[in-house]
Amino acid sequence: MNRSTALDAGLGPAAAEDFAAAGPLRAPWWRRPKLRKRTELTILLAPGLILFVGFVFIPILIAAYYSFFNWSGYGPLNDPIGFKNYSYAFKDPAFIQAIEHTLTLTVASLAIQGPLSIGIALLLNRKFFGRAFLRTVIFAPYVLPPAVTGVMWSLILQPNGFMDQVLKAFGLGGLVQLWLANVHIVLWTNFVVLTWQYIGFGIVLLLAGLQGIPNELKEAAAIDGAGPWEVTRRITLPLLAPTIRIWGFITVIGSLQVFDVVWVLTEGGPAGASSTIATYMDLEGVQSTDFGFAAAIAVILFAFCFVFALFYQRFALRRDTRGALTREVG
Amino acid sequence: MRSSRALAAAALAVATATVAAACSSGGSSSTSTGGSSSSASSAANVTLTWWNNATNQPLLGVYTSAIKGFEASHPNIKITDVPIQNELLQDTKIPLALEGNNPPNIYQQWGGGVLGQQVTSGKVDNITSYVSSWIGNISGASGWQANGQQYGVPVDLHVVGFWYRKDIFAKVGITVPTTLAQLETDDTKLRAAGYAPIAVGSKDRWPDAFWWEYFALRDCPQATVTSAIKSENFSASCFATASTNMAAFLKTNPFQTGFLGTSSQQGAGSSAGMVASGKAAMELQGDWDPSVMEGVSTNKSLSSELGWFPFPQTPGSAGSQTAVLGGGDGFSCTGTQAQAQACAEFLQYLDSPSEQAQIVGPGASGEPVVTSEASAITLPATQTAAAYFKTAAYEELYFDTALPTKPGQNLDTAIANYFSNPNASTASAIANSPQTP
Numbered sequence: 033m034n035r036s037t038a039l040d041a042g043l044g045p046a047a048a049e050d051f052a053a054a055g056p057l058r059a060p061w062w063r064r065p066k067l068r069k070r071t072e073l074t075i076l077l078a079p080g081l082i083l084f085v086g087f088v089f090i091p092i093l094i095a096a097y098y099s100f101f102n103w104s105g106y107g108p109l110n111d112p113i114g115f116k117n118y119s120y121a122f123k124d125p126a127f128i129q130a131i132e133h134t135l136t137l138t139v140a141s142l143a144i145q146g147p148l149s150i151g152i153a154l155l156l157n158r159k160f161f162g163r164a165f166l167r168t169v170i171f172a173p174y175v176l177p178p179a180v181t182g183v184m185w186s187l188i189l190q191p192n193g194f195m196d197q198v199l200k201a202f203g204l205g206g207l208v209q210l211w212l213a214n215v216h217i218v219l220w221t222n223f224v225v226l227t228w229q230y231i232g233f234g235i236v237l238l239l240a241g242l243q244g245i246p247n248e249l250k251e252a253a254a255i256d257g258a259g260p261w262e263v264t265r266r267i268t269l270p271l272l273a274p275t276i277r278i279w280g281f282i283t284v285i286g287s288l289q290v291f292d293v294v295w296v297l298t299e300g301g302p303a304g305a306s307s308t309i310a311t312y313m314d315l316e317g318v319q320s321t322d323f324g325f326a327a328a329i330a331v332i333l334f335a336f337c338f339v340f341a342l343f344y345q346r347f348a349l350r351r352d353t354r355g356a357l358t359r360e361v362g
Numbered sequence: 363m364r365s366s367r368a369l370a371a372a373a374l375a376v377a378t379a380t381v382a383a384a385c386s387s388g389g390s391s392s393t394s395t396g397g398s399s400s401s402a403s404s405a406a407n408v409t410l411t412w413w414n415n416a417t418n419q420p421l422l423g424v425y426t427s428a429i430k431g432f433e434a435s436h437p438n439i440k441i442t443d444v445p446i447q448n449e450l451l452q453d454t455k456i457p458l459a460l461e462g463n464n465p466p467n468i469y470q471q472w473g474g475g476v477l478g479q480q481v482t483s484g485k486v487d488n489i490t491s492y493v494s495s496w497i498g499n500i501s502g503a504s505g506w507q508a509n510g511q512q513y514g515v516p517v518d519l520h521v522v523g524f525w526y527r528k529d530i531f532a533k534v535g536i537t538v539p540t541t542l543a544q545l546e547t548d549d550t551k552l553r554a555a556g557y558a559p560i561a562v563g564s565k566d567r568w569p570d571a572f573w574w575e576y577f578a579l580r581d582c583p584q585a586t587v588t589s590a591i592k593s594e595n596f597s598a599s600c601f602a603t604a605s606t607n608m609a610a611f612l613k614t615n616p617f618q619t620g621f622l623g624t625s626s627q628q629g630a631g632s633s634a635g636m637v638a639s640g641k642a643a644m645e646l647q648g649d650w651d652p653s654v655m656e657g658v659s660t661n662k663s664l665s666s667e668l669g670w671f672p673f674p675q676t677p678g679s680a681g682s683q684t685a686v687l688g689g690g691d692g693f694s695c696t697g698t699q700a701q702a703q704a705c706a707e708f709l710q711y712l713d714s715p716s717e718q719a720q721i722v723g724p725g726a727s728g729e730p731v732v733t734s735e736a737s738a739i740t741l742p743a744t745q746t747a748a749a750y751f752k753t754a755a756y757e758e759l760y761f762d763t764a765l766p767t768k769p770g771q772n773l774d775t776a777i778a779n780y781f782s783n784p785n786a787s788t789a790s791a792i793a794n795s796p797q798t799p
Contacts, residue, residue, distance in 0.1 A: 066595060104767070105461045107482035190631045191620035212565075212623030301565060302622035303782035319453045320771040321479065323461075 095327045103324035117328035129216040130312040137285035153238035174232040182296025215305035241275025408704040410467040415448040418657030424725035471514040471694040473505040475766040487695040492706035514694035515709040518728040521688040526644035528669040538671040556747040558618035561633035561642035563626025576673040577604035594796035609784035649728040670743040684753040769796035
């Protein structure tokens with residue numbers, strides 16, 4: 033075996049160099065680079081791989097299998113119905129409504145939480161008194177379990193509750209709404225609560241990105257005569273773009289799967305006005321014990337996320353990973 | 363507490379069914395746990411986990427002492443009490459546990475079509491042979507049968523009606539309504555006095571279903587209701603009439619502001635909490651409601667302030683004017699033969715007169731399955747309910763429990779949607795809901 037066969041074996045150039053330097057194959061097995069490499073890889077990757085296969089990959093396959101059956105969850109799978117669960121899902125107005133709501137939340141998260149997170153992160157990146165405290169405060173809601181957030185906000189938002197009283201105290205009584213009962217508003221109520229919960233995460237992520245931008249670049253631009261706005265627009269934001277793209281990815285996947293806060297706040301109601309794909313799935317699967325159908329919904333949701341992830345990877349993230357992950361680094 | 367199967371009828375039917383079951387026991391059941399009904403569990407030590415919804419006092423305490431009493435007389439049996447919040451227990455934990463390999467040995471069970479479906483899991487024990495000697499004395503036990511076999515035993519029965527605040531009624535100067543028209547008049551006066559007339563927990567959907575189902579009982583003859591549930595088809599015209607009548611009632615604005623987002627039993631802001639705190643004057647609920655109110659309120663004089671009246675009559679309509687909606691709480695068994703037998707012995711203990719007196723007396727959990735213990739009910743409002751229960755034309759099991767799970771849930775969802783937006787399309791959705799695939 034020579035360098036090129038080592039490369040052919042997928043071991044990467046470094047391994048090939050090791051191999052070439054190792055000389056004749058007489059060393060004990062633990063000294064043999066190829067075996068050592070494999071052992072290392074096995075030991076380091078196996079735990080993660082086993083978890084991934086056992087708790088992600090196989091369940092997806094099993095769910096896909098279940099989705100072809102009419103199955104209540106009790107007893108054996110003995111009523112195969114082909115693609116009927118899928119065709120019924122797309123004929124059910126409640127499911128279409130849930131998809132619309134999910135997409136609305138996703139777009140709103142990108143369009144509203146995005147600029148908000150960037151703005152706050154930029155502010156919090158400046159030096160001022162109480163900055164650490166403010167950073168903590170902003171991040172605090174993210175630390176709360178979503179169920180706690182749901183219960184807390186359902187109390188705050190109940191008719192004549194804290195929110196209404198605060199609005200009235202500020203002379204804004206006219207803005208009082210049935211936050212959780214008005215079918216035209218309830219989806220946006222959920223969006224606000226979701227924003228409250230998750231915006232801290234986006235801000236912290238972007239702050240980390242901002243820390244990585246060398247000050248020298250900003251200083252150089254300033255010396256060249258750029259004002260603060262110019263520096264932000266031409267230096268900071270472009271350099272922050274990889275972080276923003278990652279944030280966008282996490283936000284979209286999170287929004288597509290949103291369940292817990294919505295479930296505790298409204299259970300997707302009233303009359304499905306705040307349903308999401310995940311709450312619809314729970315209602316049909318767990319509450320109505322129609323697990324075959326719910327498995328089909330799960331597969332559809334997975335397909336949404338997977339297709340999005342592939343496209344995003346191909347068209348948005350690739351430019352960030354090119355040169356890092358696409359070049360052999362072994 | 364919310365529960366299922368109806369049952370008042372039935373000593374004769376139960377006796378017949380029990381004899382039939384006894385004759386055929388060991389036959390077609392999917393889980394065979396046959397064996398003698400003697401005290402076989404005395405042989406080895408048996409540990410049982412018990413899932414129930416008694417998360418609040420006083421029933422929690424009653425169940426705890428029941429365990430102590432039972433363990434004292436059955437030293438080889440240990441029971442672990444696991445109280446779980448009702449909706450979580452009913453909708454999530456039990457179905458998932460029955461799909462898993464380690465379901466609780468004793469779990470709460472509301473009978474009807476849902477029990478029938480659970481039996482198909484093959485994990486619910488057929489306890490016919492263990493209970494045959496005493497089940498004939500238990501009211502409503504036939505509601506916990508599937509395929510003619512006993513797969514569970516009720517420990518109390520429930521009736522749905524109006525729980526109202528006597529003090530508020532007196533303050534506003536209104537009396538208990540006997541017709542729907544009177545109820546609407548009362549509502550108007552209550553609203554004028556600053557109260558939410560009626561609280562309803564629409565977020566949970568099933569409280570909405572109680573309303574529609576009562577309209578259906580008033581507007582449809584019993585035979586129509588029975589056959590609709592059996593055939594899972596609500597397309598008979600009287601159900602459309604019920605929807606129309608309910609929509610007309612909704613138009614009178616009888617419920618609290620924002621009722622579509624209110625839960626029924628959780629916290630002070632729930633419909634039960636609103637009645638307990640005096641923000642609302644009444645609520646259509648099952649007779650577990652007083653104990654729920656006690657759990658979410660600090661009102662110490664609540665028990666004397668609560669009254670009960672049946673769903674009002676709608677003179678001239680085609681259904682029974684005194685039929686009641688209700689069900690009961692029961693328990694089913696899973697596990698080995700020894701565990702099933704120990705479970706059955708525990709259920710027999712819970713259905714003994716002394717424990718029945720505890721459950722409906724201090725426990726305030728509805729009506730007893732041993733009719734002689736009705737006198738043990740302490741809450742005056744529940745006494746009224748129990749007295750009316752005996753005179754009712756018939757009791758119909760909550761529709762969502764009488765139906766198998768999916769049609770039942772579809773019906774609840776369709777009714778809740780109708781509550782939110784009553785129109786021709788949502789009304790026809792109710793009629794078609796059970797058949798929705």
